[in-house]
Each structure stands twice: as structure tokens, then as C-alpha cells.
Amino acid sequence: MAEAHQAVAFQFTVTREGIDLQLSHQALTEIYLSGVRSWKKRIIGLKNSVITGVYPASPSSWLFVVIAILATMYTRSDPSMGLIAKIQEHLPVSQSMSTQCQTLVSAVLFSTMLWLLLIFTMRMCLKKLLSYHRWMFEKHGKMSNTTKVWVALVRIFSGRKPLLYSYQGSLPNLPVPAIKDTVKRHLESVRPLMDDRQYEHMTKLAAEFESSLGNRLQWYLKLKALWSTNYVSDWWEEYVYLRGRGPIMVNSNYFGMDFMYVTPTPIQAARAGNSLHAFFLYRRKLNKEELKPNRIPGTVIPLCSAQCERLFNTTRIPGEETDTVQHWQDSDYIAVYHRGRYFRLRVYQAGRLLSPREIEFQIQRILDDPSPPSKGEAKLGALTAGDRIPWAKARVKYFSSGVNKRSLDCIEKASFFVSLDDDEDGVTADDPASLDSYAKSLLHGKCYDRWFDKSFTIIYFKNGKMGINAEHSWADAPVVSHLWQHALSTDCFQLGYNAEGHCKGEVDSSLPRPQKLNWEIPPECEEQISQSLAVAQALAGDVDLHVFSFQDFGKGKVKKCRVSPDAFIQMALQLAYYRDQRRFCLTYEASMTRLFREGRTETVRSCSNESSAFIRALEGGEAAHVCRRLFHEAAEKHQHLYRLAMTGAGIDRHLFCLYVMSRYLGVESPFLKEVQSEPWRLSTSQSPMHVEMFDLVNHPEYVSCGGGFGPVADDGYGVSYSVLGENILSFNIACKLSCTDTSAHAFGAQIRKALRDLLQLLIPNQTEFKTEEKRPEAKKDL
Incomplete structure (x- = not known):
């Protein structure tokens, strides 16, 4: 109980002589320094508010x-x-x-x-x-x-x-597209997926909607756009994410991966020490708004930074009807899971951030702690992995008072969550499947050793590898990606390790030990934990995940063909899917709308009339010059759709909001009902790579396979891809094992073949491709 005594500022006893006060100088000093740190943060926040408030002028x-x-x-x-x-x-x-x-x-x-x-x-x-x-x-x-x-x-x-949030008041509001434009583009997007009879039926529904109910719904949407900052984002967060009653593990949360070929240190605690220190350095910059405003790469055009506000100290709280996202202003500790136990680890001491070596020392204390988990504690995290309604009911019934409430509050109010795994994971040269198992571990783990409700969870493996699992409702992947890659670069290129692989610096051995959280889990709650775990394990066991890096060529060679790398990859995915399934499908590619205030995402429908015409010609044996012309037309159409999505002229968020409005008004629309029932059998997204943080020319081995997400449709594929420097592409492919028509590995093979075939088409004299993926050679000065 040493931790409990250190938390008490004073003690008193009543004697015959009166009351004897025993003040704890150390505890009072901690309270004072904590208050000083809090007031410094408030003053900095006030100063930044003034500077941001008068921007673009200065005080x-x-x-x-x-x-x-x-x-x-x-x-x-x-x-x-x-x-x-x-x-x-x-x-x-x-x-x-x-x-x-x-x-x-x-x-x-x-x-x-x-x-x-x-x-x-x-x-x-x-x-x-x-x-x-x-x-x-x-x-x-x-x-x-x-x-x-x-x-x-x-x-x-x-x-x-400008500070991080300086542009927020100057960003335009997201416009509401015209009904006729949205309907026209929707009909155009579904034409390659329908026969003449189906298309005629959809055209009739669209005309009826446009001439009647659509105008009424549009009027309400325009009113909402005038009143709110962004007419989409609040409904998108609530109805797409927070109102989902199924598990968020696999279905919503996504993951990010460590370096493929480099492990800076094999010592688990040391890797945690450096990177955790880096995360808090990032948070300090975030709080002081010292991070540069987000911009479109290579331009002066700012992007909305609102999503950064909930990066730390944020948790998704379960509810019976809908979840909520709770954000706290500050937190000076992290919640740590190891071998079924939960710990509270303070990262500030006497008002200062602990050094990497001190954090390593504290993490090692947790790893060496021999205490067993409390009854029912070991698999408690499964509640966050199962269905939301049972978790919401259990939270109210078993965690609303007493020691359970205090421990749960400690986890939910933590800066973020940390999981210390006993397994070794990562890329193994002699095991091609190691990358797949590593990705699956990051996506769902053992279904109870992550806290899926936290804004993000950092996972540290026994061999020094690490990864991240992020909750999706509060922000999109680019925000987490920037944090993640900043931590990776700071860990390796700024903090570094000593010759033994430990963090640099000295240790204050008087640091209080991490506090083990206590729980009193009744048998009824244990039963609910078991039920949630069974649901989560069934979901995780059905995930087929395949990750690979494609090193035959990268964006450098694609750009020589005068083609956008993203359009090239999307055409390859369309070709691979057609070869895999012998049909076209509605394809989702995530695009951002952060040119507008509080913008999040929009959909690019990559399967178009142009792309399908190109693929039919290529597969039908048409002449090469005809296929090249059709390819360039398809790639240009894709880029045009991408630009429309980024500039607020996409169709899917508009259709989504029209549908929500119709539900609020209690009216049925056959057209909107048909639109919302269309399955996304191919869901794709590009994981951003912040190249300014890494020197891939001199250090090509410092590359990651990006990140990924679970399958979106039961009979479809989820594909996340990254463009790594000039010479490498990486792919994360997910589908369900229960679907006999899909296979992640088979689709991966089709993607490889499609990429090679497209480059061969565009550069006919292309030499033979290498068949094996090789590790990048490190520079000799390393």
C-alpha cells in the first residue's frame, strides 16, 4: 500500500493533548508543482487563444x-x-x-x-x-x-x-452540392454495375426523388449548413460511428505498424521509454500549438486541424442507444496493461516530464511485478471488444461506484493506453507470414489485452517491436498517422539508445512505483466478460489479413508515365478485383474534406465507366495503344472525382445527410433507401506517409507497411495502401474467412500482377520484374 500512502498529503490522529497533524512535505510539494504545471498550461492556452483569435493579425x-x-x-x-x-x-x-x-x-x-x-x-x-x-x-x-x-x-x-489552430476561423464552410449534380453523378457511378433494366429502375427512382422529396430535404440541409459549422461531421460521427451497436474492434478501429526492417532496440522497456517520451513531447507541442498547421503537401493551403484537439485524454464511453466521446483537458499519466493487470503510471514528477530512461525504469518495474491479476481482471478489456449494449449495461451496473469506478476512471482519463505483450512479433526474414500475424495482433490482439475505447493504444512486443491501434470515431487516420510517425522518427533519430540498447540518461531511483489498479469483479460481471470475449474472438477469428510490400517499382517510375500514383494504384485494384471476381463492384476510396472547417472524409467512387471500359478492353485483348488511351482516360477521370470530393462536390456525404434528414422528418424515399443499401465490396484507403520526417534516400530501411483496417463487407475486401518513398508500395488486405469467394492472399497476388501488367502496358520495353521482395540495403555509414 506504499502508493496509497504517497497519495495522502497529511495524516492526523486525535490524542488527549489534541489533534496531531503530520504533514507530508513530499506530497504537498507534488500538489504545488502539479498546480504550477496546470496554471502554466492555462496561461499558455490563454495566450494562444488571443493570438489565434486575432489571426491573421498579431496582438x-x-x-x-x-x-x-x-x-x-x-x-x-x-x-x-x-x-x-x-x-x-x-x-x-x-x-x-x-x-x-x-x-x-x-x-x-x-x-x-x-x-x-x-x-x-x-x-x-x-x-x-x-x-x-x-x-x-x-x-x-x-x-x-x-x-x-x-x-x-x-x-x-x-x-x-501561424499557430496550429490559427486558420480555423478563416476556413470556409463545407458547401451543400446541388441535388441535380449529386443525382447525376450517382447515376453515372452505378452505371457500370447495373444491367439496362436495373439502371432504368434506378433512373426512374432518381427522377422522382429529384422532382419531389429531394428539394424539401435539400432546403433543410441548407438551413443546417447556415446554422452549423459543418453540415456533415456531427451526423457522420454520431450515426456512422457512435450509434453502431456492434463491436468496434475490427469493424471500426484501425492499426499502424512499426518499421519493417529496423528494430532500434530489442529491449521492450527501452523501446517504450523512448517512444512514450516522444508521445508526450508531441502532446506538449500540441498543447502549445507549436506544431505547424496542417497543409496540403507542397502548397500554402491550410487544412482543418480540429481533429487534433481530441488526440490525447479521450475515451469513447459506451451507451445503450449511442456512445459518446469524452475528452479531458489534461492527464499526467498513462494506463498500462501487462499479464492481466492494469497499472497507473505517472509520467510527470515534480512538474517535469520523466526522461526516457526513467520511463524505461518504470516500465521495467511493471514487467517485473510478480503480482497476479485480481479475480475477473485478466480479461476485463474484452468488454470494449464485444457488443456495445452489454458493455454499456455492465458499465452502469458494475463500474459506477466504489473501487471499480475509481479504476475505470483511471483508464478512461489516462492520456492513452499502453499494452505490454509477452509475445514476439514483427517481420521475420524466414517467415513470410510473420507480417500477417503482426498486423492481426495490432488489429485485435487476444481481444482482451487492448482497451479499444481509448483514442489510441500503443502495443509493445517482447522483442522491441511496437504498433498502434486507434479508435475511429473522434478522428481520421491522418491525424493519428502524424503522431505515430513523429514518435517513430523522434525515437530513432533524436533520442536514440546507448550501446547496450537502453535509453540514454540517468534514473531517479526514488520514483514512486507504478500503481496497480484494484478491481472487485462479481461473478455476474465475469459472465458478461466471457460473453463479450466469445463475440470478439469469433469476429477476430474470421479475419483474413495479408500484408506485403511491393518493391518492383514505386511512385518514381509511375510518375515517369505521367500518371498520378494514387490513380495508378486504384486502376490496379480495379483490375485485380475484376480478375478475382469476374465483375465490377461499388468501390470506396477515402478522400479528405479538410479544406473546409471541421471537414473529415468524402468518398471517391473509383469504379467508373472509364475504368470499366479500360479493363474490358485490356482483358478482351484490345490493341495496346487503345488500352493505353483508355487507361489515361480512366486515370484522369479518377483524379477528377478525387478533386471533386476534396472540394466539397462529392456525392456520398450529401446522400447520407439527405437520408438522415428524411429519417428525422419521418418520410420514406425509395431512392435514398436503394442508395444506402448498396454494398461497398471494395473499400480502399491510402495511409499517409509524412516523408519530411524520414530520410528514405540515405536510410531506406526506415520504412513501415503503413496501417490497415478490418473487412468492411462480409463478401468484400478492405485494402489500405501506402506509397513509401520512390520505390516501394505496401498493401494491407483484409477479408473474411467465412466468405468462400474471397481470399486476402489470392487478392494480394492479383494486385501484384495487376501492378506489373499496368506498368508493362505503359512502358512496353520494361525489363523483367524481380520475383522476390528484398530488404532495402542500409547505407554503409549506418
């Missing part, structure tokens, strides 16, 4: 305006055209305030109002500038004069040294 510009107005008054001219005099007339008359003083105060008030008006004008101008998207539709390398002027104006109105 110091107020003084410049005041001095300028006073200077003009000194020359006996009136820049206010009588307004300063009017303000002076209405100032409270005071005997202690001279006429000269009243004039000065009036001038300062006028200057302040003028300054605020200038800020508002600049912000509106920047917002209008950021609403211009024609630049995205111009051909690569051919910028119009209008766009050149626009870029210059954006730079002028963007101010200097």
Missing part, C-alpha cells in the same frame, strides 16, 4: 494602429472623421479625467475598434480566398495567371508564423 499590431492614430491626431488631422469626438461625448464624465485624457482614451477606443474591423476584414478576405478551388483542377505544372495571383494573396493574408 502587437494593435499597438501599431494606436500609435498611428495618435500620430495623425498630433498633426491636427482627424482620421476618424468625427468618431473620436462622438466617443468622447459619451464617455463617463469624471472630475479626475482631464479633457486631454478623455481625448486619449477616446482615440485608443477608436483605434481598438478600427483594429478589430481590420482583423475581421482580413479574415473574411482569407476565407474567401480559401474558397477558391479552381487551382486543383489545373494541369500539373501549368498554373494560370489567376492562380498565381491567388497564391500571392493567400501568402499576404496568411500572416506570419
Whole structure:
């Protein structure tokens, strides 16, 4: 009980002589330093709020305006055209305030109002500038004069040294597309999937919807768009994520992987020490808004950063009808799982962040702790892996008071969750399937050794490998990816390890031990844990996951063909799916809408009339020059659809919101019902690679296979892919073993063949491809 005693600031006993107080100097010092840290954070937050609030101007510009107005008054001219005099007339008359003083105060008030008006004008101008998207539709390398002027104006109105959230007030709102445009594009997208009779039926439903109910629903949507910051995001979070009553493990959560060929240290605790320190360095930068604002790579165009706010100290709370996302302002500890036990590990001591070596020391203490788990504790995490309603009921019944509530609060309010695995995982040179098992471990583990409700869980394996599992409702993958890759680069290239593989630095051996959480789990709750575990294990056991890196060529060679790498990969996926299933399917590719405030994602329907025409021609043995022309038409169409999605002209989020509105109004729409029932048998997403954090030219071995997600449709594929530098592509393929028509490994083979065939088509003299995937050679100076 040493931990409990250290948490008490003072003790007292009642004796005959009176009350004897025994103050704990160490505990009071900790309370004082904790308060100082909290107030420093509040002051920094207040300062950043002021700077962000007046952006694109700066607080110091107020003084410049005041001095300028006073200077003009000194020359006996009136820049206010009588307004300063009017303000002076209405100032409270005071005997202690001279006429000269009243004039000065009036001038300062006028200057302040003028300054605020200038800020508002600049912000509106920047917002209008950021609403211009024609630049995205111009051909690569051919910028119009209008766009050149626009870029210059954006730079002028963007101010200097913006903070992370500086652009938030200047980002435009997501527009509501016209009904006729959405209906037209939807019909165009489903044409290659339907025969003439089905298409005629869909066309009739669409016409009826557009001429009647659609206009009414559109009116309500436009009203919502005027009232809310983003007409999609709140409904998307609630209805797509939080109202789902099935397991979020596999179905919603996604994962990110460590380096494929490099393990910086084989010591589990040391890897945790460095990377955990890196995560908190990132959080410090996030809190101080020292991270650069998100931008479209290679441009000055800002992206919405709102999703970063809930990165840390966030948990999804289960409910019977709908879950909620709970975010706390601060947390100075992490929750750690090891061998069925849960621990509370403080990462701040005396107001400072623990060094990597000290965190390693604390993690090793947990690894060496011989205490057994409490009764029912070992598989408690299965509650977060099973269905949501049983978990919500169990949380209210068994975790709403006493020791269970305190321990659950500790997990939910933690900065994030950490799982220390006893297994060794990662890429093994002599075991091709090792990458698959590694990905499955990150996706679902043993179904009870992750806390799937936390914003993210970091997994550390016994051999020093690591990975991440993230909950999806609060944010999308690019936000987590930036954090993850920042931690990987900081761990390897900034913090480093000593010759023995331990973290650098010294250890304060007086650090209090990590606190083991206590639980009192009744038999009824144990039964519910077992039921949730059975559901989760059945779901996890049905996942067929295949991960591979494709090293025959990468985006460098694709760009020489004058084709977008993303369009090239999407065409390869369409070709691979057609060869695998002998049909086309509705294809989902995730695109972002973060050009707009609080934007999240939109769908690019990659299967188009152009792509299907190309594939039929290629598979039908048409001449190479015909296939090349059709390929370029399909790739250009895909890029056009991608640009439409990014600029708010996508169709799926609009159709989704129209459907939700129809449900609110209690009206049935056969057209919207048909749209929402269409299955996404091929769901794809590109995992972002932040190349500025890594030097893949000199250190090509520091590459990851990105991340992945579980299968979306029972009879379909989920494919996540990454473009790693100039020469490597990676793929994560998921489907269900229970479906006899799908196979992750077979589809992976089809993707490899499709990639090679497409490059051979575009570059006819291409030499023979190598058949084995080789590890990148490390530079000699390593």
C-alpha cells in the first residue's frame, strides 16, 4: 500500500493533548508543482487563444494602429472623421479625467475598434480566398495567371508564423452540392454495375426523388449548413460511428505498424521509454500549438486541424442507444496493461516530464511485478471488444461506484493506453507470414489485452517491436498517422539508445512505483466478460489479413508515365478485383474534406465507366495503344472525382445527410433507401506517409507497411495502401474467412500482377520484374 500512502498529503490522529497533524512535505510539494504545471498550461492556452483569435493579425499590431492614430491626431488631422469626438461625448464624465485624457482614451477606443474591423476584414478576405478551388483542377505544372495571383494573396493574408489552430476561423464552410449534380453523378457511378433494366429502375427512382422529396430535404440541409459549422461531421460521427451497436474492434478501429526492417532496440522497456517520451513531447507541442498547421503537401493551403484537439485524454464511453466521446483537458499519466493487470503510471514528477530512461525504469518495474491479476481482471478489456449494449449495461451496473469506478476512471482519463505483450512479433526474414500475424495482433490482439475505447493504444512486443491501434470515431487516420510517425522518427533519430540498447540518461531511483489498479469483479460481471470475449474472438477469428510490400517499382517510375500514383494504384485494384471476381463492384476510396472547417472524409467512387471500359478492353485483348488511351482516360477521370470530393462536390456525404434528414422528418424515399443499401465490396484507403520526417534516400530501411483496417463487407475486401518513398508500395488486405469467394492472399497476388501488367502496358520495353521482395540495403555509414 506504499502508493496509497504517497497519495495522502497529511495524516492526523486525535490524542488527549489534541489533534496531531503530520504533514507530508513530499506530497504537498507534488500538489504545488502539479498546480504550477496546470496554471502554466492555462496561461499558455490563454495566450494562444488571443493570438489565434486575432489571426491573421498579431496582438502587437494593435499597438501599431494606436500609435498611428495618435500620430495623425498630433498633426491636427482627424482620421476618424468625427468618431473620436462622438466617443468622447459619451464617455463617463469624471472630475479626475482631464479633457486631454478623455481625448486619449477616446482615440485608443477608436483605434481598438478600427483594429478589430481590420482583423475581421482580413479574415473574411482569407476565407474567401480559401474558397477558391479552381487551382486543383489545373494541369500539373501549368498554373494560370489567376492562380498565381491567388497564391500571392493567400501568402499576404496568411500572416506570419501561424499557430496550429490559427486558420480555423478563416476556413470556409463545407458547401451543400446541388441535388441535380449529386443525382447525376450517382447515376453515372452505378452505371457500370447495373444491367439496362436495373439502371432504368434506378433512373426512374432518381427522377422522382429529384422532382419531389429531394428539394424539401435539400432546403433543410441548407438551413443546417447556415446554422452549423459543418453540415456533415456531427451526423457522420454520431450515426456512422457512435450509434453502431456492434463491436468496434475490427469493424471500426484501425492499426499502424512499426518499421519493417529496423528494430532500434530489442529491449521492450527501452523501446517504450523512448517512444512514450516522444508521445508526450508531441502532446506538449500540441498543447502549445507549436506544431505547424496542417497543409496540403507542397502548397500554402491550410487544412482543418480540429481533429487534433481530441488526440490525447479521450475515451469513447459506451451507451445503450449511442456512445459518446469524452475528452479531458489534461492527464499526467498513462494506463498500462501487462499479464492481466492494469497499472497507473505517472509520467510527470515534480512538474517535469520523466526522461526516457526513467520511463524505461518504470516500465521495467511493471514487467517485473510478480503480482497476479485480481479475480475477473485478466480479461476485463474484452468488454470494449464485444457488443456495445452489454458493455454499456455492465458499465452502469458494475463500474459506477466504489473501487471499480475509481479504476475505470483511471483508464478512461489516462492520456492513452499502453499494452505490454509477452509475445514476439514483427517481420521475420524466414517467415513470410510473420507480417500477417503482426498486423492481426495490432488489429485485435487476444481481444482482451487492448482497451479499444481509448483514442489510441500503443502495443509493445517482447522483442522491441511496437504498433498502434486507434479508435475511429473522434478522428481520421491522418491525424493519428502524424503522431505515430513523429514518435517513430523522434525515437530513432533524436533520442536514440546507448550501446547496450537502453535509453540514454540517468534514473531517479526514488520514483514512486507504478500503481496497480484494484478491481472487485462479481461473478455476474465475469459472465458478461466471457460473453463479450466469445463475440470478439469469433469476429477476430474470421479475419483474413495479408500484408506485403511491393518493391518492383514505386511512385518514381509511375510518375515517369505521367500518371498520378494514387490513380495508378486504384486502376490496379480495379483490375485485380475484376480478375478475382469476374465483375465490377461499388468501390470506396477515402478522400479528405479538410479544406473546409471541421471537414473529415468524402468518398471517391473509383469504379467508373472509364475504368470499366479500360479493363474490358485490356482483358478482351484490345490493341495496346487503345488500352493505353483508355487507361489515361480512366486515370484522369479518377483524379477528377478525387478533386471533386476534396472540394466539397462529392456525392456520398450529401446522400447520407439527405437520408438522415428524411429519417428525422419521418418520410420514406425509395431512392435514398436503394442508395444506402448498396454494398461497398471494395473499400480502399491510402495511409499517409509524412516523408519530411524520414530520410528514405540515405536510410531506406526506415520504412513501415503503413496501417490497415478490418473487412468492411462480409463478401468484400478492405485494402489500405501506402506509397513509401520512390520505390516501394505496401498493401494491407483484409477479408473474411467465412466468405468462400474471397481470399486476402489470392487478392494480394492479383494486385501484384495487376501492378506489373499496368506498368508493362505503359512502358512496353520494361525489363523483367524481380520475383522476390528484398530488404532495402542500409547505407554503409549506418
